[in-house]
Structure formats: structure tokens, C-alpha cells
Amino acid sequence: MSAELLEGSEALAKAMISAGCRFFAGYPMTPFTEVLEGMAEHLPEVGGTCVNAESELEAVGMAWGAAAGGARAATGSVGQGLSLMQESIAEMCFARLPLVVLNMARGQGDYFQATRGGGHGDYRTIALAPADLTEAVSLIQQAFYFADKFRNPVLFMGDYYLAHVIEAVDIGPVDFEALPDKDWLLDGSTSGSGTARIISPLMPVKRNAEVFVEYGDYLETSGDKIAAIENGMEPLFESGHCEDADYVVVSYGTPARIIRYAVDQLRSEGVRVGFFRPISLWPFPSAALTEATRTAKAVGVYELNAGQMVDDVRLSLRDKVVESIGGISFDDSGFGIAPELTPARVEARIREEMANLSNEVDA
Amino acid sequence: MSAELLEGSEALAKAMISAGCRFFAGYPMTPFTEVLEGMAEHLPEVGGTCVNAESELEAVGMAWGAAAGGARAATGSVGQGLSLMQESIAEMCFARLPLVVLNMARGQGDYFQATRGGGHGDYRTIALAPADLTEAVSLIQQAFYFADKFRNPVLFMGDYYLAHVIEAVDIGPVDFEALPDKDWLLDGSTSGSGTARIISPLMPVKRNAEVFVEYGDYLETSGDKIAAIENGMEPLFESGHCEDADYVVVSYGTPARIIRYAVDQLRSEGVRVGFFRPISLWPFPSAALTEATRTAKAVGVYELNAGQMVDDVRLSLRDKVVESIGGISFDDSGFGIAPELTPARVEARIREEMANLSNEVDA
Amino acid sequence: MSGALSRGTLVIDVERCKGCELCIPACKPRVLTMTTDKRNEMGYFYPELEPGCTACHACALICPDFVFQVWRYDEAVAVEEEGSER
Amino acid sequence: MSGALSRGTLVIDVERCKGCELCIPACKPRVLTMTTDKRNEMGYFYPELEPGCTACHACALICPDFVFQVWRYDEAVAVEEEGSER
Amino acid sequence: MEREILLSGIGGQGVQLAARSLAQAAMREGRRVLMFGTYGGMMRGGDTDATVVIGEDSLMTPPVVDRVWGVIAMHHLSWPAVSEKLRSDGFLLLNDKVFQAENSHPGPCLSIGATAIATEAEMPQAGSMVALGAFAAATNIVRLETLLDIAEEVLPSYRSQFAEGNRKAMQLGHDAVSGSICEAWGVAEAVS
Amino acid sequence: MEREILLSGIGGQGVQLAARSLAQAAMREGRRVLMFGTYGGMMRGGDTDATVVIGEDSLMTPPVVDRVWGVIAMHHLSWPAVSEKLRSDGFLLLNDKVFQAENSHPGPCLSIGATAIATEAEMPQAGSMVALGAFAAATNIVRLETLLDIAEEVLPSYRSQFAEGNRKAMQLGHDAVSGSICEAWGVAEAVS
Amino acid sequence: MSEILETATPPKRKAKLVDDFEPSLILEGKHQLCAGCGEPAALRSTVEIIDELGLADRAIGVFGIGCYTSFSPVLDLEVLQALHGRAPSLATGLKRVQPDSIVFTIQGDGDMVNEGLQEVIHTAARGEPVTCVMLNNGVFGETGGHMTSTTVLGQRTKNTLEGRDPKQHGFPIRMAEMLAPLDGVAYVARGATNNAGNIFQLRKMLQSAFEVQRDGLGFSFVEILTMCPTGWFIQTGEAPDYLADKMASYHQPGIIKDAREGA
Amino acid sequence: MSEILETATPPKRKAKLVDDFEPSLILEGKHQLCAGCGEPAALRSTVEIIDELGLADRAIGVFGIGCYTSFSPVLDLEVLQALHGRAPSLATGLKRVQPDSIVFTIQGDGDMVNEGLQEVIHTAARGEPVTCVMLNNGVFGETGGHMTSTTVLGQRTKNTLEGRDPKQHGFPIRMAEMLAPLDGVAYVARGATNNAGNIFQLRKMLQSAFEVQRDGLGFSFVEILTMCPTGWFIQTGEAPDYLADKMASYHQPGIIKDAREGA
């Protein structure tokens, strides 16, 4: 397949389909609406189903049902709609069901929601955040793979830029290690057999199972499920110019694309700055970050929010100076377009921080 | 008022009423149901209204309306029900409305939800967690005070133990510094006056206000609202036996009550252990914790979950060894009764950790 | 009702019974009666069968605790002569 | 319709008009017509008034952009003589 | 001195009400009290227990305890868990006939047919109240009169019709015990 | 070389479509492209702009830029923001008559009555397409034929009936410019 | 007093088994629901009808949250356990990807008419070819017997001990009647478990509902009035009559819509 | 062609002002809704009726989220801005603590019949003395014109460009008819803004609805069919007829319930 000029939302839709997604349900909310439209247009072409659900709660419910039926299923919204889905997302972790959930976020205020789980109880969802469309179409395919592999919902974090940027992208299916058959899916075929299946957040097996698991014991396995993912996947990241950097800027998503550009510019002027970009927000690439910031005197976290990822950076780098250098920035659309997010302003911000830094070192 | 023998849920209800709460809405879910029943019984006695809402979403919506009408209002559920309320709780922060939200949690898996906000965007809610009933009836009154003072929802974190423990408690109204009148409440009286009020998460004023605030600018104020609370209140905590402790155990809620007892026992045997209990989970008492752990060689975080508050402890104590020493524990009720949570087991756990510690120190 | 023809009979797992009495009015020929003295392990009174069962299985359908096994005789049984046999 | 009696008249804030034409059929006496040549600042055609307005305010009630101010004359005006005055 | 009493049984509200009555009576007699009950399992009809702590001053004991001074055991099914907690010198009251496990408690023990007595009196559900009456008689932890006094106030208003029956049950239990077996407070310590 | 072109106007889809057409045509001509559009305000009818980046190789430029090489300015209302971005030697195409602000751009500039031409041709909404045709003529950033070629594929299927009109608009714009004013690629650089 | 027969063992005479202790498709009959509860009979009828129709090897039950949930691990049918209120949406997604399966929900009145009211209405309006079964006892049984949106006026519940009063508690919703007019709905009926006759009727309704699904005719719905003596604060033996007098006079049993009739 | 009158300034002759540019209780008439949108007229009628009934100094509007939301900061009435779908619950809480106020919601079909369907049904069933006003254009206007749960069969929307097809998209819900049978509901009517006659009718309906609330008779509901040429993908001038032909034949205007009639 050769490159096609596509708007982000449509490219994401096509990539999901390429990953084998055959069920999608969603409720409009800009800029998630655009992805929903893409799925509504293209899923039927491959015999898949896209339901314009009547609300976010119903959307995630439908996706839950489809996932239980063995289909690669996805849903999504913006952070606000995801707030409504928190009960379901948490409980799908407990029910051990795969699902891909898109948060086409407005700004970056949903980092906590994505990485700490906004729901109840002990669960985590893998959260993947691409910086550009080329990466996004591959990463979203990975999302389905991880979801199936770990039988756990996976969050895909996009934003208005990603939904609307138009780029030439190549959407071939990405190859992954083969996964075992879904021998747990529901299709009715085991009904009446004496060993009919169950998928439930309350229990993993029917009462007549060889080893019946009591509710309390099942609840206690939540931590194991989290550990299984942490041990089962390498955190994803990108870094650049870090080898000898005095200062490293950590950023994710579209802002990281601008940071990358600005750092490149600064480097071309001889400024010893590097950048680090977590691609998986959870599991967070702590070890890689530690390595990348070895020479750094300080680390700046550029995120378009009041300071959220900075916690993970601080937790990773316990003995470094870590500062928030981003901030909330919105235009009047509220869609997450950030007036502050331009190469020039970002560059200026980094210069300013580095100047403070050398002042402090001097002082 | 003299002490009365009350079950926790009823005591909480009476304390809320004593704090001036006049509107409550909720949907049953053990062990929140019990508080709802208490409110349904006692609110009408003082002319208040308790609505048995048809769902958690409707409950928080009703409470939102009542808060906008100027009443001291509250709602709640367990963590699962709170998951459903996340959109509303987040947006009530943006709308600058006071509200008290009870999370009569099952276990302690909702720490992240409570302290990071499970919803979208940049907001935080004060989160208060008492360890026993006497404290609870005073703290819940404080919750209403803080909610009004900061015009922000406040979470009150209880659990099954708190709902069901029966103790003799004194529920007199607690005195607080006087608060300004709610000159923003809606009662219809400013309608048609040319300066009719508005309460909205999208904007603070009507278009004809002297200073109209654009949506983008309003969104950008979220961080200020968070800072206003952080600067406007002292984090709450309790500590004991920390002066010369080699080891400090950090714990909140009912488990902290058991920890406190166990640490007392250990101290009586000469073991140099202390305990620290955040009462406000957000803002987290970082400074106090730093002070309390001055002499400690290591810090253990005992929480009945897979490790959540430990992040805040690590963020507070950047250069200390901080270990999770709790874990998920549930009986088959699923209500949050923890078989692991007994004085003897907790005591053994602390001894074990302290032994490791001296081994490490020796090695 | 002695002398009634029984077209069926029951096995009653009295230990499952929670004494709710729903089976009593459900039985058209009124051949079920609750004990008034005997209780099962859980402390509940439970039903007993008199002759005249029609094997209609109404009792089974309404019983919340699946206490009954219902049998239909190939040939109806005149219980005055048979009753004592079992 | 020249020669019609006008019981009312309008002030039309043409700059607000978005040219939707909802007012045209709403006007019973059919005294509103859209421009076909002139456009406002936003580039829209807009309605103009001919004699015969009844001040029924139907146009105002339906107009999404609140383009009309409606006046009712104390006495009806024969426009053939008055029209040019304004 | 703090006295921990664990009441345990299967299903129903009986055990909880008995515990609540004990706590209420102790408080009425001027003591500090704390009580915490649990129901086993999500399902209806599981086992249920309640711990009551009674003492003179501000209580140190948390609602969850490892060791108790007294036990009222209504059913053998919960006995294994319960027996672990009873101090070897603690006092055990057993519900005779219903209770069918081996009981090797080394300390003072009293076995009465609480459920049988209650059933006899046409109140089969009131076994726990009979046991409580007996427990009070055997330990003097609270006075019978106090128990009778608080019988109504511990019930929700819509159940107040049961107060009389409960009084009768406690009375019957009390009467079934011939005298104190294991004094809770020692004679001198009793609060007036 | 990377060329950034900013198209800006008020309301409607016209500007976005013109930008999309430019990007599609450039890609058809073998170049790398990137485009990003925004709509001002939540409300309908606000200002809208779109940035198109065209280059030879893998693009470095992110979707958000501070400086652009070319501007198509359809309306003066968005001019203040736009003017800041245009490089002093960049190329400016103005929508004459509609555009009513002062324009002090020091570099090459062309002013044509795009909306007027479109209105003339009974397609008042197609002003941006006229401007795009003119821009292509003035810069040779893409060829007119390519623009005409892709006119249908840039439309959603339910709007394909507008392709013909858009072709006509681009043609009219192209015809309104007498020759190249500011070559985008230099003659040599044009990809075949 | 009549003679008492021995009923400890199966008959020695030739006889055919009509009903066994564990109804078909129920793995374990012993359960912890209350004495006199109407839900086990409703569930039994539902799964037995599935069996009788020969649909057992392709049926999937989607369970809501209420007392009936304790049956979710004991059915010999595939079960998808939903959250409280959400079953119809799960059923929708499941049926869409497994169109040959027979998908039904089991929900209580609290689950369906309170927490998840809009889920079932939307599913019905879409004409989703699934069968929703509601066990209507007019209370949240599991949480202790509180009023729901179907509690009839005058009904006793934990928070309406004097009976539901419209001034304080609003009016009940008739679920079957609300769904029936929707165009996507092919079959709607209301049955009851308070006596054997009603159970026989109910089984016919369930049969129709599953036939409608099997034949792809649209959404089908069976509401079942069930006794909850615990939540009604009455004796188990009084519950059937209480159901008839209080509930059934408002929520009237019967076939409310059968789109096949016209055909 | 007839003579064109000058209409730039008020008449010099003696005349009375019947309607001003900014309708009463609207602070700023200029707005950014689309040309030909039916919502401004619906809102105008609603607030003018409140004014006419003398209720302006105690009315509070609770706004949902849709295109109409842009009016929430420009009304000279107190406004409580709700989240999408949640307005009826907010209205409930507000009215309970301010029982002397007149509380109404403004919601779209997407807001009320999709996202928040159960909120309004529960509120209605409770007989909450508030007035819910639904602006029904059969689409999510604001997000770009997608189908909602009221979109009629055959209606064009962004995701049903060939018209809504029940096989793919299910059937619409008639909101007014769904609410009317509920016992707590005192008044239900459906109006339209597609022509002046309908607007006059609509105003009478709104008047009745607010009278019902004022007099404490229960829940009242007015559904208003409004044009959305943008979401219907048609010309503004065609929208009124499109409304009449497509929508109004399914969602029929008229007074559907008036509990006062019986009285």
C-alpha cells in the first residue's frame, strides 16, 4: 500500500481497520467525532459494524459486548466523554477484556485520567501517545495488539492536531507476534455443554469450574494483572540529542513534535539541549528517561496542563531537578488548540529555563 | 449535645445535617446505602430534602442543581459510583460550585481517583479521610466549610468500617470562620434585572459583564483554582512517635487506625517506629511528612491497594527509601473488609520490614 | 383425600427448603402441606406430600429453591393400597 | 401592491441578516422581498419592505437573527402618498 | 480494662441486634463502647459476626481485633474463625444443639439451648437474644434490667413491635443460667 | 526546501477546501505535504485558517508554524494574526474589495477580486478557490492542470456535484493573473 | 389429616422424570436468595424455554446487577456479566458481532428502570434483535429493599414503609407500556411468578419473545413481576397476593404487543 | 415590482413599538448560529412568554449542550449551564431548594433523547414541577449534523445522507408521546418554528406549560421542532417545508396532554 494524503481522523480510522478492528461505537464530540465519522464510513466496507451510540456510556457498553464476542473493538471520545466511561473501563480491566479506547483529547489535562485510571479500584490501562500521524497509524495498530495480548483496555491518546493534520501516510497492516486464539470469547457455542463460559468482572469462572475463584480472591488478583503488563511490555519512548545534554525537555503527544523541532533548531545553534518523549505514558519509560538524562543538570517537563506528567518524571528521577515548563493553553474553541504551542514560543521557553539554570549554577 | 451511640452511617448523616447540609441525593450501593438511609430519615426532620435518585449520574446532577441554588448539598456513592460521576465532579470544579461527595469506598483502590481526579482536565478536589468516627463527624463538617470556602467539590473518604462501626459520638455543629454570602446563587431574583447571574463550567459571567471572559481564557484559569486551594488551606495530618523513629509507617483511613494501635503496641515494646497519617489526601501534607520522617531510615506505606498513595509519599520524600508494605485485601463480600487488616498482622508486617531494614543496614 | 389416585409423586429435598410456603397454594389438588412440628437443618418447616399428586409440576415451577423432583407414573397409583409401600 | 394601506412598518437591520429567507413566506401580506442584487457586509441578500405591512410581527417571530424592529402606526398609512416621505 | 466480646452466627439480623443491645446497655451503664459487625459474603444468608468492645475510658482497641475476652457462638459454621480469637482464659457461650463442632476451649464455657428456648417460646429467630440474656447472667457484663430497658430503642421504628418478644427472650436466657460463671468486671469494678 | 502557505478567511469551508486542494495537488506532483487547519471559536462562522507545508523530503516543519512563505488572505478580520507570520520576503495574495485593512507587506503582493469574480460567476462561496487558482498562477507552486485534476477527489462524495464549479473557479482565478510573480520553486526545482 | 407419603427417594414404580432438582441449564440449584423470592422461578422459566426451543447451544445471557446476579456463575449458558444498568448495550455489541447467537438480558427493575433506563429504550428503538427480560419486584432487593422507578403507589419498601406516596416519591413507570409503542419493538409482554397459572402464561410469553428473536423480527421484551418478601417487609406466604393486589393492578400482566399478529 | 420602503430608521409618524431587535430578556441578539436556524425563534418565544406571564423575575433556565448553548450567556435570565444530557437533574435539585422559582430546561434532541434520555423520563415520572423545553431538529447540530434518536426515517443527516434507514439506524423515538402517559406529567405539547402560524401556536403551548408549573400542577414539557438546514444538508429556504413534510408527519405538532382539561 502506498502513501495516501489523509486527514488524521480518517487515517486513524483506516489504521484501526487495518489492525482488524471490526466493531466501533462512539458518540460525537469534537475532535473525536471526526474519527467516528471515519469509522462509520469505512468499517462497513470490510463487513464491520460502526454504531452511532446514543451516549458515551452506551458506546463503551456496546464495545464491551463486541469485545466479549471476540471482535477487535474500539470506542472513544474526548477526556470528558471518557470521564463518563470510567466505571466501564475500570471494570473491563477486572473482566479481562481487550478494548481500544481513543481519547482525542482537548489539551493535555487528561494525563492523570489516562495513567492513574480515573475509575475505581486497582487497575491500569496502557496509554499510548503518538506525536505525529505516521507514528499514530502504527501505534494504534499496536494498541489492538496490546489489548489482546494483555486482555486489558488500552488507551490511545490523540488530540485536535492529530485529528486534523493532513499528511501522506502509509496504512499497511503492521505485523506482530501471533497471539493465542480467543478461547474465552462468547458465541453461544459452549452453552449447554456443562462448561459454558462466563466473562465477568466479578469472577473468572463458573461455579462448577475445577478451581472456583471466590470474589474476594478475585479482587485480590488486580495487582497481578497490573504487574503482568508492566513485566510483559517494554515502555516506549523516543529521545534525541540527549547524550551530552545539559538540559532535557520531556514532552508527549503533539507538543513533543514541536519540542523536537525546537530542540533540533537549538542544537543547530549549539545549545546543549535534548528531548525525551514517552510514547507509552503507562507503563512510563522511567529507566530510559533515567538513562537519557544522565548528563542533564535539570529536566523540564513541557505539557499543556497544570502539571501532571511531571509527577511521573519526578518519580522516575528522584535526584534530579525537575521543573514544569508548560502550562494550560487554550484558544476559544476549547478544542485543545494551544496558542502557546508554536516553535518560537517553545524555543524561547527552553532558552529562558536554560538561562535560569546557568544563572543558578553560576550563583 | 451529649454523646449518642450511633452507627457510622447514621452519625455521618447527622453530622452533615449539623453542618447545614440541606440537600442530599444518592443511589444505593453498600456501604454508601447506609448513609443515604440516614439522610433520608433525618433530613426531612430539619426541612431538608433527600432524593433517592434514579442513578449516580442523576444524583450528582441533582446535587449540582441544589448547590447552584445555594443549599449546602452532598451526594456520594462508593468508588464505582463515583466513576460514573467523574464528568460532573470535574465540571463542577470548572463551574466553581461547592459540593461534598462521599466515597464510602470498598477498599482503598480509589486513592488515585480521589487525589488525581478521575475526570478530565485540570482540576483537583480536596479529599479528606478520617480514621475513626469521632474524627469523621467533625471532618465531614469541615468538608462543607472547605467546599463553600473554595467553591469546589470536596471528597470525603469513608469505608465499610466507618459506615458500620458503632461508637458513642457527639455531633454538635463545629464552628468555622464565617464565610461570605453566596452572592452567586441562583434563585431567579436577578432575572430580568439586566445583570442576571450565570453558573456555568464554560464561563464565569454573562456576555454583558463589565469584563467578559472568553472560553479559552476561562479554561486557562483552571490552574489558578488549584493553586488557590493549595495556598488557602493547611494540609491536615496526624503523626505519632515520629521524633526518634527509625521507621515511619504512612497510612490513611481506617487502616491508619489499626496502624496507630499497632505502632502504640510496638512502642510499648521499645521498637522505634512512628506513624504518619495524612488526613487531607489532597492537598497532601508533604511538608509535615518530611518533618515527621526526619530521623527515619525508611518509610513504609501501608495502604489496602496495589500501591497508590506511595506515589505521593515518594513525591514528598525524594531522598528517602519508601516502600509499599500494604496490598489488596478483600473478603468475599467485596465491600472492602480486609482479612489482612488486623492489629496482629499489621504489627507483624511492620516488624518484618524493620528487620529487613536493619539487615540492609548491617549488610 | 385418602383414596385419591396419584398420577405422580415427588422427591422432596427438604434440606434445601426455606419454608416460604409458595408451593402450598400452587398445588391445585392441595396435596402439599407444611410441617408444623418438624424443621430442617436450617430451621425451616417444609412441605410434605399427600396422595393425589397429578405431576403437574406447578410446585416445582414456583419453588424458589428447587426443592422438588417430580415424577409422573406410567400408570396412576391408587394410593390407599400403595401408599404404605414406599 | 402599491396603494396598499400600511398599518405598520419595520426597521430592518440588514447587517444582521444571514439571508435565510424565512421571513419571506412568513409575511402573510407578502410585503417582504429579498434583494437580488444588493448584499450586506457578510455577503448575504436581505429582505426589503413594500407597502402593506400589517405589523403582525410574524417576520420578527421567525427571523433567527432578530433583524426586524416592528412598529404599529397609530393610524394606518396610505403609502402611495406617504411612501416617499421617509 | 477493655472487654472484647465476639458474637457470631449464620444469617439473619439476630446476632447484630444482640451485639447492638449489648453495646447500648453497656453505654447506658456508663461505659465506653465500640461495635463492629460484618456479614460474610455478598450473598444473603452467609455468616455474620459482631465485635463489641466495652471499657472504662477512651478505648484504644480498634474495630478489628485479633483476640477477644468473650464469645457468643450461635453456629458451628463460623466456629473455626471464632475459636482462633478467643483468649484461652476467655469466656465462651455456646448455642447448644445447633452447635455441632468440637469445642476444645480450655477456659470457662457455658452451653445453653438458646435457639431451642427461643423456638419453644414461638420466636425461633430470637435465639441470639436468649443467648445474650444468658451471657449477661453468666458474666454480669451488663445488667438484665438495662438490657430490658434498651430493648425498644435499639430497634428501628418499623420493628418496634418486636421489642416485647426480645425482652422475653433475654429474660428466658437470663433465667436459664443459675449464676455468674466468669465475672466481666469483678464485683468491685461494676459501674453503679 | 519547504514552503509554508497560510490560507485565512472567515466562516465556511472554502478556505479549508482550497488548502486541501493545494496539498493534494502538491502531493500529486510528487512533493511531501502537511496541512493543518483551525476554526476560530466554538461558534459557527468564526475565522478559519489552514497552513500547508510543501517540500521535497521528509518534512521537519510541524503542523504549527510561526513563519510562512506565502499567504492567501480572504478577509481583513484575520489579517492581524496572519500578517505577523508572513516573512518579509514572502508572497501575499489578497482578496480585493472584501479585504479592507491596511496592508503594509513589503514583499511581493497580488490583489485580486476573488470573491467578486466568484460572485460574478454565480458561485459566491467559491472565492477561495478563485484565489487558489490565482495563487498557483502567481507562484507556480502547483500547476493548474493538477488542481483541476484533483478537484473531485478532495470533495466528500456527497458534495462531488461541486467539483465542476470549483474547477471553473480555479480556472477563473488562474486566468485573472497574467503571469508568475514569485516563483515557489524556481524553474529548475519543479518536480516533473 | 391425610396420610403423608414418603418422598425421600425416587419412586420404585415405573415413572418418568418431569422435573429434576437442578432445572435444565442450571448447574447448581442451591443458592442464597431469600425464602419466597420470585426470581429463581423466573430464571428457571427463562432458561427452560431456551432449552425447549432448542436454542440452548447458541444462547448467551447478559446479566445485570441485582439479587439475580448470583445466578450468573451457575447457569450452563454462556454469560456476559454487565455492570448495573448496562446490559442492553453489551447485548447490542455482542449480538452485532455474533448475529447467530441468541442474546438475552436478565435485569431487575432497579437495573433496567433506574440505573439503565435509557439503555433499554435506545436498544428497543433501534430494534436490536435481542430479548430483554426484566425481573420486576419494585425494589432494589439486593441493597436492602429500596423503592425503584417501578414501585407502585402504596407499595411498602425500605424507604416507603408507609407505602409509596406520589407527593414525596413521584410516580412509577410502566416499563412494558413505555417500550411497546416504539417502532423497533416486536414483542412485549408482562408475566408474573406469583402463582402457577401465571408461570404457565409467562412461559408462553418467554417462548414468543425468543421466537421473535430467533426469527429476526426485532426487539422483544418480557417483564416478570416477582415477589420480594424481604424488600416488601412482609411474610413470604403473603407475597403472592401482595403482588396480585398491589403490583399487578398497576403493572397489568398480559401480552402488550406482538408484531407477528398483524403478519 | 412594488415600491420599496425606507427601513433604516424608525418611522416619523406616530407608531408603537411592537418588537425590538433584541427580544425581551435577550441581552444581545447578534449570534453565530447558522442562517435559517430554528432555534433562535424557539428561544425567543420561550423567554418572551416567561416575560408575558410576569415570571421573569423568578425564572431560571437550565441549559443543555447544543447550538442553543451559545444563548446561555446572553439571556437576561439566571442561567444554570448543565452538561450535555444532565439538565433535568440539575433542574430538579434547583427547584427543590428554590421552590418559588420557575425552572425550565432548554435542551436539544441530542441532549435530551440521546445523552440524557433517562434524566428527563425520571424527572417527568417524579412529577417534578419544572418545564422541559426540547428543541428538536433531529440532529446533533453542533457537532456537524449527525443523526439523533429523533431523526425520522428518511431524514438526511451527516451519517444518513441517503436518509435514515431503520435497518441500519433503527427507529426514531417520539419524545412527547413517550412522556405523556407518565402519571407525574401534567402538560405535554409539540410545536414548531417552521412558519408563523406554528410559532403562534407554540407560544400558547409554552404559556400553558409555564402556567402549569406556576400553579404547581406537575411536570410540563414542550417539544419544539426547529429547522437545521446545516445538519439537514439543504438550503435554508427549503427547511420549513422539509420540517413539515419529513419531521412533522412523524412528530405531530399539537397538545398531547393537558391535565388541567379534566379539572
Ligand SMILES: Cc1ncc(C[n+]2csc(CCOP(=O)(O)OP(=O)(O)O)c2C)c(N)n1
Ligand atoms: C453503578 C452501581 N450502582 C449501584 C450498585 C449497587 N446495587 C447493586 S444491586 C442494586 C439494586 C438491584 O436492583 P434490581 O435490579 O431491581 O435487582 P433486585 O436486587 O431487586 O433483584 C444496586 C443499586 C451497583 N452495583 N452499581
Ligand SMILES: Cc1ncc(C[n+]2csc(CCOP(=O)(O)OP(=O)(O)O)c2C)c(N)n1
Ligand atoms: C458528554 C458529552 N458528549 C458529547 C458532547 C458533544 N456535543 C456537544 S453538542 C452535541 C450535540 C447537541 O445536539 P442537540 O442537543 O440536538 O443540539 P443541537 O446542536 O442540535 O442544537 C454533542 C454531541 C458533549 N458536549 N458532552
Ligand code: SF4
Ligand atoms: S406436581 Fe402438581 S399436584 Fe403434584 S405436588 Fe406438585 S403441584 Fe401438587
Ligand code: SF4
Ligand atoms: S416453595 Fe420450595 S422453598 Fe418454599 S416452602 Fe415450598 S418447598 Fe420450601
Ligand code: SF4
Ligand atoms: S410585520 Fe407582518 S406584515 Fe409586516 S412585514 Fe412583518 S410579517 Fe409582513
Ligand code: SF4
Ligand atoms: S429571516 Fe431574518 S435572517 Fe432570514 S432572511 Fe429574513 S431577515 Fe434575513
Ligand code: SF4
Ligand atoms: S431481597 Fe428480594 S429479590 Fe433479593 S433475594 Fe431476597 S426476596 Fe429475592
Ligand code: SF4
Ligand atoms: S447546526 Fe443546525 S441547529 Fe446548529 S446553528 Fe446551525 S442550523 Fe442551527
Ligand SMILES: [Mg+2]
Ligand atoms: Mg428489583
Ligand SMILES: [Mg+2]
Ligand atoms: Mg438537535
